[in-house]
Amino acid sequence: MEPGNLTPESKLLTAKYKERGTVLAEDQLAQMSKQLDMFKTNLEEFASKHKQEIRKNPEFRVQFQDMCATIGVDPLASGKGFWSEMLGVGDFYYELGVQIIEVCLALKHRNGGLITLEELHQQVLKGRGKFAQDVSQDDLIRAIKKLKALGTGFGIIPVGGTYLIQSVPAELNMDHTVVLQLAEKNGYVTVSDVKASLKWETERARQVLEHLLKEGLAWLDLQAPGEAHYWLPALFTDLYSQEITAEEAREALP
């Protein structure tokens, strides 16, 4: 119906049309309610047969998540959703979220809030204990994606075939990210490395590295041969790092 210039007849038609619209929506809501009940039954049946499969088989979990995404459903959106309640996927991922947060918090003094997915995986498994359900890296990524809803802080940065997980709201733009990726090879970069690989001017390279220093993501090594090395603790492997507490870390600094 065209707005404006409505004759009384057409106004009546519009009103009737809208009224029909009301009835139609109510009908559809009633229909949705019925279908929802049916779906719930189907899901219960599925759960009784395959709930264990989801719990135990990470491949199946991936399939499940992908299919949900394809049709436009988020099984992890709410703990009150059917998927969560009946398949138990919710508790699995939400608890994992808590464990991820705790690991990141515990290691923040060392790596400034940046950690490789591998190390996170290892630490989470350690924390979960021997008898807990095993989790895959895919599970971690999905849990982290959900955590993003809690405000800035969690980020996933691809570097050299794996990922760095950021757990503090440091501002990292493309320049910072690309330098992190460069550092992945040796665990450190120098200004010259950055200039050579990325073809940047000295000033740009220095600014990026100083930002990483300020955010606590990089450590400055002035005693390295040649020029200053900027180390990324997040990229240290067990070979190079040792377990030190926050206290020791503070005392070690001048």
Next chain:
Amino acid sequence: MAILLSQIVFIEEQAAGIGKSAKIVVHLHPAPPNKEPGPFQSSRNSYIKLSFKEHGQIEFYRRLSEEMTQRRWENMPVSQSLQTNRGPQPGRIRAVGIVGIERKLEEKRKETDKNISEAFEDLSKLMVKAKEMVELSKSIANKIKDKQGDITEDETIRFKSYLLSMGIANPVTRETYGSGTQYHMQLAKQLAGILQAPLEERGGIMSLTEVYCLVNRARGMELLSPEDLVNACKMLEALKLPLRLRVFDSGVMVIELQHKEEEMVASALETVSEKGSLTSEEFAKLVGMSVLLAKERLLLAEKMGHLCRDDSVEGLRFYPNLFMTQS
């Protein structure tokens, strides 16, 4: 100590149980006559078990399965020892027992595959039904849009709760199933009760991440999703509860006790003035809050003109804003 991958017939997982670790059972071909000397010359069993005391069996199983699928050794020159990896060598007498075992394993593998494919099949059927729900919700949402305000609040609430159950994003507002369901209202009231004391212990403010951990650890099961928490917190102010959600410019989200902001900023200024200047870390330690929130409070005080900053490689330090007070 090593075994050629070509020796493997079949692998299967055994889940962990009480008092036993997770295992991968590796069924092997009979040892070739010219096998290298090893810990045992022979064994009654045709399989070995790999025990995973702590974790790792999933990754290991996945990679081993991949290798078993790819069978790269078939393309490699037979430089190492012998052995094709299928069937018996021509001319060798094969014990019937082993053939029987291999057949059983093959059957078991087919059945496991069938179980998994049955699960996938059931899952696909389920998804078809779920998709119908999504389509229906889109159609309803369009009707709602057309009516533009003629829809009753009751209908909206019903619709939103349906979306919540299915995990469908609200097609009208684009928020995930839309905030403001009954569930979230109840949740908001619960949170107000649970968080009062912890907030007071922490200077009146907590990041949403802290709240998420605190609440879920306390619940133990039937945990909240991050979105549940956010959507409930969004309703705190509207429900006139004594706490509220606040989003800082940086995107950091916190829960804070109402009416405390001016107090908190004033006390921050006092603390900084006492000490001459403070970094976020120093302030956090003094006040007993997390560095993240300490930084936000100092930034807020700066925004309001009470503090000014000294930004260097050594860090960010805040001073009382003497430009304002001593003009």
